Amino acid sequence: MQWLKNGLVGNMPLYIRSFLQAWYGEAANEDEGGCCYRWLPKIVGDHSHLLTSYAMLDGKIKGYFLLGQNPSAGSTNSKMQRKALEQLDWMVVRDLYEVESSVFWHRGTETG
Numbered sequence: 001m002q003w004l005k006n007g008l009v010g011n012m013p014l015y016i017r018s019f020l021q022a023w024y025g026e027a028a029n030e031d032e033g034g035c036c037y038r039w040l041p042k043i044v045g046d047h048s049h050l051l052t053s054y055a056m057l058d059g060k061i062k063g064y065f066l067l068g069q070n071p072s073a074g075s076t077n078s079k080m081q082r083k084a085l086e087q088l089d090w091m092v093v094r095d096l097y098e099v100e101s102s103v104f105w106h107r108g109t110e111t112g
Contacts, residue, residue, distance in 0.1 A: 020037065020040075023036070023040075024036045024039065049069075049071070049075065053071070053080065053081055056084035057084045063089060063091065064091045064092070065092045066094070066099075066101055067095075068094070068095055069099075070095075070101050071084075072099075072104045073100040
């Protein structure tokens with residue numbers, strides 16, 4: 001476990017300082033410990049796939065990044081997933097091949 005001490009975990013304060021300097025420049029050099037850390041975006045709440053789909057159904061989510069997934073065909077309750085995707089204003093799909101979710105969303109709901 002020596003590599004943990006010498007790697008990222010062991011040098012976390014130095015890594016964080018370097019990371020903050022890359023993003024915020026000289027502002028990260030202030031002596032106020034962790035001054036820029038509060039500016040970093042934080043993930044709060046449950047962002048699991050199913051709860052996100054329910055939020056789409058409720059119109060709370062306007063856009064969606066679909067990275068290597070295919071909820072229209074391969075997720076729990078595919079019919080509900082397609083209804084959720086119908087609510088989106090925009091969607092970005094990143095996949096090696098065309099997937100059912102992108103075809104369905106691009107084609108529109110009028111084709112069923």
